[in-house]
Amino acid sequence: MSAAFLPARSAAEAAAGAQHYPQASVYMVATPIGNLADLSLRALHVLGLVDAIACEDTRHTAGLLQAFGLHKPLLALHQHNEREAAQQVLERLRRGERVAFVSDAGTPGVSDPGARLCAEAQAQGFRCVPVPGASSVTTLLSVAGLTEGEGRFAFVGFLPAKGADRQRALDQLAQQPLASVLLEAPHRMASLAKDLAALGERRLTVGRELTKQFEQVVHLPCGGLAAWLSADASHGRGEFALLLHPPVAAGEDAEAALPPATTRALDLLLQELPLKTAVRLCADITGTPRNAVYQAALARRQQAGEQDA
Template sequence: MAETGGSFVVGGTVVAARPLEPALYLVATPIGNLGDVTLRALETLAGADIVACEDTRVTRVLAERYGIRRRLTAYHEHNAARAGPPLLAALGEGRSVALASDAGTPLVSDPGYRLVGEALARGIKVVPVPGASAVLAALAVSGLPSDSFFFAGFLPSKAGQRRSRLAALAAVPGTLVFFESPRRLAATLAAMHETLGDRPAAVARELTKAFEEVRRDTLGALAAGYAEAGPPKGEVVVCVAPPGEEAAPDEADVEALLRALIVDMPAARAAAEAARRTGRPKGELYRRLLALKDAGDGR
């Protein structure tokens, strides 16, 4: 089952992998672009006694790209009860095991946490080999607050359970990050709109791949857009703004608000009200109101 003396290839150069100390290594792999793999990840995959992965076909593509010739062992949700004990036995015998998911960081929405829990319970060392993460990549490009966030994984497929879960998350004081399947995306966005309100949101699709796309809008607009267009292709991450984060009005919206307020209010009061609603500086809005009056567009 075990192999030793591996190597990998980078830029045409063959690099011998150093021997690894006995441990369970959690190896992050690219979420799309194979160039995002780290040198440490390659060395770990090449040097581990055993390489366990969610889907051997997916990990083999990465291994072949970098000249890693290892026998791959499947470890996934459907065989964890059967595949886990041999891996734990190997670890107990002093071997090194590298665990990789299909894409991204192991244990994020995959069964690796069970293996980690068993290893820790047996006093086996667990080592992170960090790298790509769809959660952090989507959050970074969403344009939403990133100082505090909550990863909620996949929502339940049944409508009632999905609404209940969203209601439980509604008061979380941070950006919410979800995984979702393309075929359920429109329904999920509609449920988010209904339960969370019309918050700003972002839908990130096919991150780091050739057809990478990020759509940023309110939940209502995104739900309507995907309902009309149909299910998109590829992997999807949805980011939703924290409660109280309202979409910043564009210039046309601000102009329309000022014109409406000046009809019934003095300029100073209208500027104060517009500032409260938009978050814009009161002085800036007051000057715009005076310009509208001078142009004959207000009282």
């Protein structure tokens, strides 16, 4: 073992070596999403222990292993060949080998390949062992400032690229009562900003290049995302994780957020139409963000129910 790698490898052995690592198992190993130091000691120990490593990009993973003085057989397993490559992993498992799987960054199986591999291995009676570590989702959540009542969240990941599927996903997102975590590539951020603008003042936490040298976390209203992106060319670079905060709770706060003219229009429409139709027409007529109108309409329905009771 090279002296350059001795401290980290020795620390990994001391910290994780006593744990049981069953043979004929797939180890789903989380890798850094930008900062090499985020590789855990247990992950380092497992990568040194396994017989082979399946990975998204063999060149990328070879660089990671080289940084810690490791050399292992690498198998390419990515979104385009996961079903076929999983069979190679299964053959190794049948021989009693330990096989790790790593994505290019972060936790495998979360908007990355790995889920199909796990499903097929488990269907054949093999164990899948999680080795946790870096995740853009939990990294962003830790600094988003969600209060105790807002702590539950929905993981959305990447929205459909276009068409009816994307619009359907955006409509569901607008009505989601929980905080929602989105992932997005830099070349699609302008399109996402345009779509989220309809949510107006709803709070958004944007994580750009999380854990990397130029990491940036900003809090702004959905309607301000486009302006923030255009304010500095660097704002549109890198990988993004975004947290759409829960909508304003139904009640007085939701009602107070509406302009008086919107409130009057909503009251009239609710007297004659179903809630969703009234909300859509009110938003279209007044230009008020649909989500704000929807929350106010829910508050009115709730208050009417309490009065009837």
